[in-house]
Amino acid sequence: MDAGKLFHLLAAIVFMKLLFGCIFARVPLEARANDHPPGESFQHAGSMGEVSVGVPRRSTRNSRMDTDRSVRNWGAGHGVGGALPGLFGLIPGIQELMIAFSCLTWPDILWRYFLFLLLLLTFLYFTENVRDLLYVRPRMLRLGDSYLTEKPPRVGRDVALSYDTPWCLYEVMKTTFFAVTGLLAVRLFIFVLFSFMTLVVMSMAGRRGRNRNDNPLWFSFFTLLAYITFCVASVGIGFYNFRVFGRIANRSECKILISNHSCVFEVVLLFALAQFPSFITRKETKLPLFESIVRLSDSILVDRSAAESRRRAAEAIAKRAKDRDPLVPQLLVFPEGTTTNQRTLFMFRKGAMEPGEPIQMICVGFPYKHFNPCWNGRCCGGNSFGVLILRLCSQFVNRVEVRPLPIYVPTESEREDPILYANRCQEMMANVLGCGVSECTYADYVALLNEKSASAPVPPKRFTKG
Template sequence: MNGKMHSETGAFSSDGMRAEILNPFVHKLELDNTYDKIKTAIFTVILLPFRVIVICYLIVTAWLIACIGLYGLSEEDLRRKPMTGWRRALKPLICFIGKLSYLAGGMAITIRGRQASRQEAPILVVAPHSSFLDSCIVYATKMSSVIVRKESMDNYVGKLINYTQPVYVWRDDPNSRQNTIKEIIERATSKEDWPQVLIFPEGTCTNRSCLITFKPGGFYPGVPVQPVTIRYPNARDTVTWTWEGPGALKLLWLTLTQIHSSCEIEFLPVYYPSEEEKRDPKLYARNVRDVMAKALGVPVLDYTYDDCRLIARAKQLGIPAAPSVREVSELRTHLGLERSQLELHVAAQGMSGRPRWVTSAEFFARLGISAADPHAQRLFDIFVQRSTGLASFPDYLLCAAFLSLQHAPLSQLLSYAFKLYDSTGTGRLTATHFEEVATRCLGLCQEDAQNTFRQADLDEKGYLTYDEFISYAQKKAEFCHIFATDAAHQKPKTQ
């Protein structure tokens, strides 16, 4: 193909590859045997301090060089025209030091393929995005311009990021999305010698099990792009940073206590858009994603950043099976449950006289789905208690209600929860049952749930009705979010 890939060739469909529903936002990592624990403890003492010192020295050195290179330049200067002369000549030195910092941490970076010039491809499209360590791509691509939130620049790394002459995203600007796309178009189509624009089109971190929906922002210019893939072919995955899994510090610790880690960066052939793709950025984004998925050997899933927000919201509230709510939603769609709203009808009737813990057969019978359907079995598995082999039916119904009412006030979900966890059918929750509701719908810890019950039960009756709790909550500032009209305003952590 002479180094070129056109939209009419190399199209890839994941339908045949997808054997099961994946959850790209979960990563489990544990030291599961004594040998690994002992080895990690030893290297924490004898290897980690040395690596941290060397890495800090290299980062500070690169930062000082960036400070020198940026001396006398304002942010407006960086946005108005590309660097030239001696300032630009410092970039290879910063990249060299940056690569050394990864090598000092035990990570070898292997580069395959050839990076296209800006004239060939003004935009680099990088995926999958799975770790804060993906920042090595900036050094590997000779400090291409990244897209960054302006508030992220208020730290010591800001100087290094500024040296890439980034495209800023202003979160407090109501026209942020349009302005960002406008600047990307201007950079990509400019006659001046700007750095290539580097984009992670997934918009959030995944576990690399698939490629999720690509945001179309980087495809609006309609110019050729070069797809770039990142792999971490290591025996133990200590780099993946997702919504459900180890935090950044734990991952950094475990990575730095590995003897050796690897990162593979591959530059794929430049993708030249068709006229149809130039007119339709979303189509362009999907087709580029298909090409990259084929190169990686992974399926594509139509998951988005909004799904991350949904998962974060579910975790914040304590919704049962929160990390898998996106998967639950898809399974319900496959099983026809989303259309029927059967679960909400059951929820409205309460659980009086019906066993809470159910076998798989009872689970399928209550929902009216076939036990032979693998999607049904997977849905049951998400809610099953491993020690007993039983699933909590109220937990499933609460999760289903959360998905159906995710944009409604939380008070509506609470009204269902009061019915679901009231085993007596009287519309009253004892302290124990209220604790279940509060930890599953309000994100309260056990102690706070108990204190809330005592304060709301003014007459010390030993139970609370939904109306009594709502009356109490309306007078408390800490529960004002219960009455918000859109749950999406609750912001999750960003990555």
């Protein structure tokens, strides 16, 4: 049994119990009083109109006091073992709901409906974690001895630059359901709010020049807090747990970590799971609070358009790979250089392999059936970033699996030839991911986009009288 998973389930039960208490607290549930003879009429002119049902006449003030006492009595004396029975014991009947809604204002109803949506999301979280606890095997990433020697299939440009789950009737209906019920808005609110909080917390960790070596306790506290806020933000887009099979090497064992890149989510996920390593980012990236995170993690900035910048970045990677200081952070690299469609791996760049040092490969997969959460752009028939977030928030559950492979020590020939080393790593990761390999690069994306732009019909010019 996974102790962490059991703790998550326990926290979900307690949170659901709290939400139940908040939803039905201070609501006049007169129908709970069964000591009055039937047939007496109750009339109450509330903010939503006059309601007349067959329950006794009682004052709103007394009924609310009775309900408050019932909620307190329900919470008192019930430990964790009594949480589940208490959930069902607090659910009112039809007549109770009619009376309750007649006494509520519209802000009260909207607030309780918001809490009800949170309750539903928590129930989905609870259900998925129970399922994950019972089903312990990986759904997608399976590791066997054959991954070292097997040759994955090679695929062409038509497969590498394609998207296999476009909009269908089921996806449209599901997105409509999430939008109409308000679940989509609540999920987006949770995701945006806690993503921003994660950035704020991480920037606070590097406040006034603090770093992980000189201020370890300060850094540990804020990184733990950032991980918690990141987990809550992940719940907002449907990722209720992270299935990790294996162990990510520490800084004294290996300095270079490489991973496949199909979505934006795995970048932040690996950044959190690997204890906030350094990374390589574009110099032109401008995001709020991003510069402080780059400085805190001692990351490497590169300008793709400048050859001198790329040369300095390669030197920084080589220096980091050969550094034996256990206090120096690891470097997380995505050798494909762009996002792919989970059906193939693009050609690996040789930058992380040029030092000829040991590397740990980390495979990240997103099991799916109706929606592939990769981000390969509209030119391939895929999703833009906004549509990707929209579809992520419209899924009942999204799943992710992380499989760190054993540290790979290159052969002598691979040390001398970084291209051979890169191709070898690409094949091993493709075997674990169960996908093909391709020689496509980011340049093929650009070429495809230019082809579609050139073939698009040009709108006729409009002439106006001068």
